[in-house]
Amino acid sequence: MARSTITIAVLFASVVHVANARADGLARYEITGDGIATSLTGAPGDAVRGRTLALARTTTCILCHSGPFPEARFQGDLAPDLTGAGNRWTASQLRLRLVDASRFNPDTIMPSYYRNEGLVRVGRNFAEKPILSATEIEDIVAFLATLRD
Amino acid sequence: MIFWRAIAVAALAATTSALLAGEIPPDARRSGYSFMSPDTRAMQDDDTSNPGMLFVLDGEALWGRKVGSADKACADCHGDARSSMKGVAARYPAFDRTLGRPVTLDQRINLCRANHQQASSLPYEGHDILALSAFVAHQSRGVAITTGDDPQLIAFVEQGRSLFMQREGQLNLACTNCHDDNFDKHLAGSPITQGQPTGYPLYRLEWQTLGSLERRLRSCMTGVRAQAYEYGAPELVALELYLMSRARGMPMETPAVRP
Numbered sequence: 430m431a432r433s434t435i436t437i438a439v440l441f442a443s444v445v446h447v448a449n450a451r452a453d454g455l456a457r458y459e460i461t462g463d464g465i466a467t468s469l470t471g472a473p474g475d476a477v478r479g480r481t482l483a484l485a486r487t488t489t490c491i492l493c494h495s496g497p498f499p500e501a502r503f504q505g506d507l508a509p510d511l512t513g514a515g516n517r518w519t520a521s522q523l524r525l526r527l528v529d530a531s532r533f534n535p536d537t538i539m540p541s542y543y544r545n546e547g548l549v550r551v552g553r554n555f556a557e558k559p560i561l562s563a564t565e566i567e568d569i570v571a572f573l574a575t576l577r578d
Numbered sequence: 579m580i581f582w583r584a585i586a587v588a589a590l591a592a593t594t595s596a597l598l599a600g601e602i603p604p605d606a607r608r609s610g611y612s613f614m615s616p617d618t619r620a621m622q623d624d625d626t627s628n629p630g631m632l633f634v635l636d637g638e639a640l641w642g643r644k645v646g647s648a649d650k651a652c653a654d655c656h657g658d659a660r661s662s663m664k665g666v667a668a669r670y671p672a673f674d675r676t677l678g679r680p681v682t683l684d685q686r687i688n689l690c691r692a693n694h695q696q697a698s699s700l701p702y703e704g705h706d707i708l709a710l711s712a713f714v715a716h717q718s719r720g721v722a723i724t725t726g727d728d729p730q731l732i733a734f735v736e737q738g739r740s741l742f743m744q745r746e747g748q749l750n751l752a753c754t755n756c757h758d759d760n761f762d763k764h765l766a767g768s769p770i771t772q773g774q775p776t777g778y779p780l781y782r783l784e785w786q787t788l789g790s791l792e793r794r795l796r797s798c799m800t801g802v803r804a805q806a807y808e809y810g811a812p813e814l815v816a817l818e819l820y821l822m823s824r825a826r827g828m829p830m831e832t833p834a835v836r837p
Contacts, residue, residue: 503767540749550804555748
């Protein structure tokens with residue numbers, strides 16, 4: 430009994446999720462276990478573009494993180510070094526981490542990169558947009574997966 | 579009587595100093611100065627190399643200049659700023675009885691212009707308001723901050739504190755995430771300080787000019803991709819009030835220099 434209630438709740442939650450995703454223009458995705466197993470775009474990302482993106486000021490990654498980026502003079506130390514991230518996490522986990530890191534740690538300071546609702550006083554230029562597009566997330570995931578020691 | 583008053587004072591002190599989780603204990607507070615390179619410190623320490631002192635000198639001239647249809651200077655009412663303005667900036671923002679809310683030093687200067695000088699108000703972040711407030715605040719250099727002692731301000735300090743704790747913007751970060759939890763770390767290349775308001779208005783090398791505390795707060799808000807409040811908005815005043823009361827007891831440094 431208890432178990433079937435939970436299953437229904439989970440199903441219901443994922444249905445709601447998909448409906449939201451359609452309404453707000455974000456690609457739909459499904460969380461399975463602690464990750465998102467399938468690409469947000471349906472296609473694999475481009476790791477070379479992903480590296481450029483991760484280093485770009487606009488994606489904000491290296492404001493907080495450091496990593497194996499010898500050419501980047503200013504890297505942050507608010508967050509773990511990304512070296513070896515591809516050993517520690519699967520692509521599925523990395524994808525969910527970028528989409529919504531608060532699933533791993535509700536108090537995290539890492540922004541949810543694929544979310545456009547439930548935020549406070551978002552600046553006019555950014556309102557109702559996710560920080561990154563589905564394509565950009567896939568490119569960065571592909572790049573992070575290559576970070577192996 | 580005296581006994582009850584003592585208890586009321588003790589209770590007030592206890593409520594205002596009770597720290598939320600993550601807030602910085604009084605003896606661990608540090609000015610932005612302590613996070614700077616020796617070069618930048620030297621620039622602040624030496625009045626002949628501190629670019630903020632040029633604004634202080636301009637402010638001194640404005641203090642003595644008659645303006646408005648009342649044809650009065652600040653000095654005509656307040657006399658020698660060295661004595662009359664000592665400690666004043668260290669208790670701002672302060673409660674204004676007529677308005678029933680706190681006003682910043684910039685707002686007080688413009689209230690004086692409107693009510694006593696019959697002069698137009700000086701635009702925020704313009705040269706003259708920065709110069710006057712730098713001159714007034716400079717008279718408090720070395721004086722311990724007392725902002726927040728006034729019991730009429732408690733609700734406004736609390737409002738500022740909740741704004742400080744509130745996540746906002748597309749990056750969904752609160753002031754406390756950086757300035758209570760992560761000072762001493764680096765955001766890209768910049769050291770994150772505790773966000774203490776002790777030196778304003780101050781000369782920021784990045785701005786290449788003097789700027790107000792409100793300008794700084796607005797850039798932190800823009801940094802997290804939030805819609806910054808307008809200059810003089812009640813929310814910015816409340817945040818400024820919270821920051822000053824959070825720094826109570828720390829010495830004023832105006833005009834400070836920051837990277």
